[in-house]
Amino acid sequence: MAEQKIAEVASFQVTLMIRRFDPETDSEPKWVDYDVEMFGTDRVLDALHKIKWEQDGSLTFRRSCAHGVCGSDAMRINGRNRLACKTLIKDLDISQPIYVEPIKGLPVEKDLIVDMNPFYQAYKDVNPFLIASDKPEKERLQSPEDRARYDDTTKCILCAACTTSCPVFWTDGQYFGPAAIVNAHRFIFDSRDEAAQVRIDILNDKEGVWRCRTTFNCTEACPRGIEVTKAIAEVKQAILRGKP
Amino acid sequence: MEASLATRPAGTLYRGKVGMWSWVLHRITGVAIFFFLLVHVLDTALVRVSPEAYNVVIESYKTPIIGLAELGLVGGILFHGLNGLRVIAVDFWSKGTKYQNLMFWAVMAITVIAVAGFAPLHLARVFGGH
Amino acid sequence: MANDNVTYHSYDVVIVGAGGAGMRAAIEAGPHAKVAVVSKLFPTRSHTGAAQGGMAAALANVEEDSWEWHTFDTVKGGDYLVDQDAAEILAKESVQAVIDLENMGLPFNRTPDGKIDQRRFGGHTRDHGKAPVRRSCYAADRTGHMILQTLYQNCVKLGIEFYNEFYVLDLAMNDGKPSAVVAYELATGDIHVFAAKSIVFATGGFGKIYKTTSNAHTLTGDGVGIIFRKGLPLEDMEFYQFHPTGLAGLGILLSEAARGEGGILRNASGERFMERYAPTIKDLAPRDMVARAMANEVREGRGGGPNKDYVFLDLTHLEPAVIDAKLPDITEFARTYLGVEPYTEPVPVFPTAHYAMGGIPTNIKAEVLSDNDTVVPGLYAAGECACVSVHGANRLGTNSLLDINVFGKRAGRYAVEYAKTAKQVPVPENAADEVLAMLEKVRKAKGKEKVAQLRKELQETMDKNAQVFRTEETLNEAFDKIQELRKRYENISIQDQGKRFNTDLLEAIELGFLLDLAEVTVITCRERRESRGAHLREDFPTRDDQKFMVHSMAYKTENTDKATGTNIKLGWKPVVITNYQPMERKY
Amino acid sequence: MVVIETPVQPRSRKAANWEKYGWLFMRVSGPLLVVLIFTHLIVNLVLGDGIKAIDFAFVAGKWADPFWQVWDMAMLWLAMIHGTNGMRTIVNDYTEKERVRVGLNYTLWIVCALLIVLGTLVIFTFDPCPAGAAAELLPSFCPAN
């Protein structure tokens, strides 16, 4: 079985349309197209590398791990937020050009690179760290059930795919955004944490959870498969209850 | 965030799935209903002016063009109301997020069936003359 | 100071690198001094986040265990090239290191009674090799991710200052003492000089000297390269670990936890071949042995696939629920990248370049050494870039996440201690000049060679000639190729002439470091004429304790060294032995 | 282990905000509106002669019954507040200048209040049989008939 699959790799021609912007020369972003020869196991990141390494060295994007765990290369691929390193070319319709753009709603710095600072700020604003006053000798105990309660939201890699897929975030960039809420969820529902109240207060804000319109773009975009909208709903309920 | 506005590329339309499009529709229908409601309260208030005044205005609701628009409005209200229930389910029911997709299609199906059932009845009355 | 785009900063402690080691140091140092962390990546994008399997500590939460056994396993796993004083510290402080992380909020998997759960991992045994032991503390198969996130969260809590997407390219020394690091700010193209009393290097590994690797694109060994260029030695560079289970053809890692949870390696005929190579602990033998066994199966024609060039990791006998609970990420990798369903199909795997045992030599206080025992005051190194050496000739799985925590913490503590009493070494007037010149040279170069092409050729020759099996001949071939590439490197050019986010320029600079480190690796491999741990010389297939029970120390020299025929001089450093005398390694 | 005593301070809270209540109101009023409006639509547009039958007499006939008076008032209040609050959300989303936002929101709530007052007055001060009106326009129970 497996042998077959790897043998079948054939090469094909694809066109990438990349939204490019060089702050030093351009006043407006523009679409530029590139043709590249790719293989079935290649990912969009490989195509970008191929362009950068063989055709145009000035093409700029972030990347590091190349297998979907570092969160560097969220971008808009064919109109949806994806990690370039997790998007296989063969899963896209290659009879059409593949459209690649920066994620939406954050200031574009150059080509596919955006200024992530507003995103990180929202993250920092929810107190994304354990707050506990006890000083245990050994580990704090936590039952597997309590541990499971927040497992999903510990998977976040801060790639911003969710926040920049959110139509509410696009409107004015002031909304905390799903990623910040996911990271608050991770602590609100951690039985060891004592400051759920503080985070509940923070997210019960004009720009907090109530701005979410349950559009599910975040859930659909999350490369870690986190049920983001569900996490947001759980935080909303925690706020209504006044406790986790 | 001034800088963002200056350098934000127009780009392609985001290809969200039913969650996003249902919200777009919900918003559009919400606004439409709101403006209709403003008008509707005012026209109904004419009953305080005189029966004649009210009847004159209400006659125009029975003209073909407005009659058709009413059909759209009823469809809009149906969608908005049912989708509103879907949104509420997502917010309060622990399985809501899991079934949101299915619920969306249920909303659509009920809306379409209801409008399809209502349309012949209503249009017959509107076009049927007095 | 010719350039007005140079900004000067002053700190007590500057930490280069925001991976696990760097941030652990920052948390230790942060509350007691003015600390900055300078990193070429946003902290949570560091490669510590890719680590999957777990972190070793003899907590004895699920079965009897002791730090002595752990020390022994580490020493034996490292084929006795481990400095045993350091290994003792690693094993002893492991318990506190795990507790620290838990207390900081790390969501470890739990036992039914709420304690940190532990699982098996290669080479970790009870009672000096009797049977596998559950020693690895884990958070599903994203332990590294959780460590990195937890450490970053605590840095946010403490308000640690970060300079992210700043590439450190030089260390400014004054009279043999470190005074500052010089960094290139990616966003603007400006140069920053960070003066500090103590400087900690925590820049991670350099897997990108190989083509097939589990390492990130950004792991180009800049920190190790900078130290080497300063004339300071690098230790044990011939020991590079190949992890047995990389996704075939891609190198993406499938954690050893897969075997810890019961996964089995099979060759094309379905045979559990590890039974032949390590009868007692089979698939859970240390990595060097498993990688070698796999390479051997393939070489002898028992590999699978159209080119018979890989073996299989079989998880099909595990419950899907177990896979989902304990190995969700790596099974997802197999699905995404190879289209293989691990519930029902065996996954094609082959060894992938994974971990540098060698690096910047330090003592147990994480102080960098300028020769076998002289300390460079105020200079520290920790994590994968450093060589303490606790991993010797072959690192045990889960010992690296432990290393970054134990020695990261030590680096932070001793760096602060030093900064409290030391004076700032004056920053040389021309501190930034070398970096400015280097950048200008690359930017202006008008040659014909492409950086990507050279890097590809380098990685291919390293994969072909300096991978699991090595001989004098293959190493010479690699060496000649590197010399050729060095010449061609003089003739490169880059396309991006801009200042902002010029990654084209940086890739060229990174290639320079890769070439340096590949060369050191090949030279040290060539000079170590024995087989030990991860270093397998087919022309010298046995361990030679008589001659080579020593660490190699490679120095960059001005003139060609007679013994190596290159600008690299080799010295040797004795191994610290406390309790465990070298024995033959059998599992 | 370093002990971290003082976490980063939470953001200073702005004046009490009503977002939570607004959000809850949308969700409480929604299901009520479904009942109210859907019934309203069925009674007015589906049953009997539907829209054809709607005229002064029809409305007057309904409002002679306190049940429908209360029904329509509830619908009016809930729909107006629900709709206005929804519009406020939309305005908040799409306006960039603070002054425009505040201006539009004032307008919305003033319009809302006016229409609620107007509508309520109409429902309760309504006389189904105004003196001097043509008898054929009035409901059958009027003395004029």
Ligand SMILES: Cc1cc2nc3c(=O)[nH]c(=O)nc-3n(C[C@H](O)[C@H](O)[C@H](O)COP(=O)(O)OP(=O)(O)OC[C@H]3O[C@@H](n4cnc5c(N)ncnc54)[C@H](O)[C@@H]3O)c2cc1C
């Ligand atoms: C796929 C994978 C799985 C692994 N699994 C395990 C496991 O289960 N258990 C285990 O114990 N070990 C594991 N390891 C090994 C372990 O994860 C690493 O050795 C360890 O995380 C290294 O940490 P570090 O802090 O030294 O470096 P890194 O986390 O790599 O961090 C390096 C930092 O240095 C910065 N940096 C580099 N160069 C520069 C520069 N020039 N200027 C400024 N900053 C710079 C980077 O930005 C980064 O922040 C695994 C490794 C890999 C690749």
Ligand code: HEM
């Ligand atoms: C029929 C019953 C109705 C139900 C169940 C309902 C439900 C809802 C719900 C739950 C919301 C919140 C959506 C969200 O937070 O994402 C909402 C929003 C809204 N509703 Fe209704 N509603 C109904 C009728 C109306 C009416 C009659 C109007 C007009 C007067 C209206 C106008 C709006 C508007 C403008 C919004 C804001 C939309 C947005 O923010 O995108 N709704 N509705």
Ligand code: SF4
């Ligand atoms: S929640 Fe998912 S999409 Fe959002 S930042 Fe985290 S990993 Fe990325």
Ligand code: F3S
């Ligand atoms: S995309 Fe936005 S609207 Fe809510 S469900 Fe996700 S945060």
Ligand code: FES
């Ligand atoms: S490169 Fe790390 S997530 Fe894609």
